[in-house]
Amino acid sequence: MKKNWVLSQESFDALLGWLDPDRELAGQKYEDIRQRLIRIFASRGCYEAEDLADETINRVANKVQEVRNSYEGDQALFFYAVGNKVYMEYGRRKPPPVPPMAATDTNVLEKQGRCLEGCLDRLTSVNRELVMQYYHEEKIEKIRHRALLADRLGIAPNALRIRAHRIRVQLQKCVQNCLDREIDEIS
Secondary structure, X not given: OOOOOXXXXXXXXXXXXXXXXXXXXXXXXXXXXXXXXXXXXXXXXXXXXXXXXXXXXXXXXXXXXXXXXXXXXXXXXXXXXXXXXXXXXXXXXXXXXXXXXXXXXXXXXXXXXXXXXXXXXXOOHHHHHHHHHHOOOOHHHHHHHHHHHHHHHOOOHHHXXXXXXXXXXXXXXXXHHHHHHHHHHHX
């Protein structure tokens, strides 16, 4: 995937302006589109659905100036078309994922919770705080909260997203290793 697309504040503002002149409505449309992209990617078996959704949004934001006056119709459809291309690139680079263990059993959920807590404890206090803050809010508040967090850390929103992604990947591996060890102990 191309990693040179960075969502600047100016690009983000232009994107919101393209979605709707009313900033609140634009933010809601943005969040609706992002959540839909995440669901689409996740339904295709992608474990990096949030990252692919963010990559899609970055690419659309960088095209807004080009398409702003010529694109007609529902902007969400433009996002989904770009998202399809992002997913095809992802598919060429990633092996098909192994589905995660189904968490329907209370014991499994408890094990996952214990493993996650243990893995969070292994993170540095800075990384633990960052990841906890990054996933703190939902919907439109999440956008605002992440922007404030990036500002407080003195980094761009995209840099914050990358940091959070790296920590999440580290946590996912740690939790999976923990669960694998528990399965080995049972066997």
